Amino acid sequence: MQTQQLSLFPYLEAESATRPPDFIPIYEPWLGKREEQYVLDALRSGWISSLGKYVTRFEQQFAAFCGVQHAVSVSNGTTALHLALHSLGIGAGDEVIVPALTFIASANAVSYTGATPVFADVDPATWCMDPADVERLITPRTRALMPVHLYGHPAPMDALNALADLRNLIVIEDAAEAHGAQVNGRRVGGLGRIAAFSFYANKTITTGEGGMLTTDDAALAARCRLLRDHAMPPEKRYWHDEIGFNYRMTNLQAAVGVAQMERIEEFIARKRQIARWYCAGLAGIPGLTLPVEAAGYTNIYWMFSLLVDAPFPLSRDALIPALRGQGIDSRPFFHPLDTLPPYRTAQTRPVSLALSRTGLNLPSSPSLSAQQIAYICATIRSFAQPNTQYPIPNPQSPIPQ
Numbered sequence: 001m002q003t004q005q006l007s008l009f010p011y012l013e014a015e016s017a018t019r020p021p022d023f024i025p026i027y028e029p030w031l032g033k034r035e036e037q038y039v040l041d042a043l044r045s046g047w048i049s050s051l052g053k054y055v056t057r058f059e060q061q062f063a064a065f066c067g068v069q070h071a072v073s074v075s076n077g078t079t080a081l082h083l084a085l086h087s088l089g090i091g092a093g094d095e096v097i098v099p100a101l102t103f104i105a106s107a108n109a110v111s112y113t114g115a116t117p118v119f120a121d122v123d124p125a126t127w128c129m130d131p132a133d134v135e136r137l138i139t140p141r142t143r144a145l146m147p148v149h150l151y152g153h154p155a156p157m158d159a160l161n162a163l164a165d166l167r168n169l170i171v172i173e174d175a176a177e178a179h180g181a182q183v184n185g186r187r188v189g190g191l192g193r194i195a196a197f198s199f200y201a202n203k204t205i206t207t208g209e210g211g212m213l214t215t216d217d218a219a220l221a222a223r224c225r226l227l228r229d230h231a232m233p234p235e236k237r238y239w240h241d242e243i244g245f246n247y248r249m250t251n252l253q254a255a256v257g258v259a260q261m262e263r264i265e266e267f268i269a270r271k272r273q274i275a276r277w278y279c280a281g282l283a284g285i286p287g288l289t290l291p292v293e294a295a296g297y298t299n300i301y302w303m304f305s306l307l308v309d310a311p312f313p314l315s316r317d318a319l320i321p322a323l324r325g326q327g328i329d330s331r332p333f334f335h336p337l338d339t340l341p342p343y344r345t346a347q348t349r350p351v352s353l354a355l356s357r358t359g360l361n362l363p364s365s366p367s368l369s370a371q372q373i374a375y376i377c378a379t380i381r382s383f384a385q386p387n388t389q390y391p392i393p394n395p396q397s398p399i400p401q
Helices: 033-045 054-068 079-089 105-111 133-138 156-167 218-228 251-261 262-283 315-327 352-359 370-384
Strands: 068-072 095-099 118-122 144-147 170-174 192-197 211-215 305-306 359-362
Touching: 033 054, 054 068, 054 211, 054 251, 068 079, 068 095, 068 218, 079 105, 079 170, 079 192, 079 218, 095 105, 095 170, 105 118, 118 133, 133 156, 133 170, 144 156, 156 170, 211 218, 251 262, 262 305, 262 370, 305 315, 305 352, 315 359, 352 359
Parallel strands: 095 118, 095 144, 144 170, 170 192
Antiparallel strands: 068 211, 192 211, 305 359
């Protein structure tokens, strides 16, 4: 791995001295000449902060991709969630229901507003928010539902939207991990009142850091634009009627985003191809549960994730160092939020807890080759079935449902 690639992953840099020479990291961004060309163009223009043609162009591209009227670029995915919640007037005394199994940013953004995150369990097959548990948790203080499209599989938006309509609640999509995922042919980002995306270096498309809000609500989009720039109206410079935020995206970041958007369909197709290779290579191994793609849904497999349980000879926690010893990085699932010190509750959500103890993310970079996937699968098979030979996967193998 080259030095400039390592700099995007500081948590790997510290371990580089002990890595095997052909180490396969959990994720690497897929960057090319066009990203370099557009960044240099932005640099030479002098417009390197939040004003510049690439910011507007990136927002327009992303809105069209999600099938919505408005997109508002921001500094990262967490600020996108916070800005959405704040712009909707959610604050102290309110409750927002989020899945227990997700990255902590989902709950933190709720807490930043003074509202209280309430944790719902997830579906054991799709790993996304369970509408039945959500319904049980609704109280008079509930203002919003925040489903997360976990690891690239969409949440059950039809059921959640129906429940929200019945109980007069707002739906905010946390789509940080699911660029391009679909429910019945409609892309995430346009399935709730507003949606938040992340463009961190390990996301399907990246701007290094960065995020985006998408919505069909013109007034809400205008409110987000105002608040992301210190609540300063464009027609009256340095005048502020309220407290806003500095949540802007730079033109340099947006230049990378524009280049990435020009290849996003290629990225999605590639990640689904990688999932097919994995599913072919790992099929039939006792104790491994492969990810699903529920009927009517399109999973973009941001991470190729699976469950490791008996009778597989190694536990999930034992498999991680075993893979690393063979030059393969991996990551466990998130800890359930209701088990973490800031949000610990007396009763944890059982499905989320079980998934967090057995879930494993395998290398998922879109640049991975069939040969690399074959090596990863062969290595995992060797732990279950020693001396088993494994051919390169069939690229047309189906994705499980």
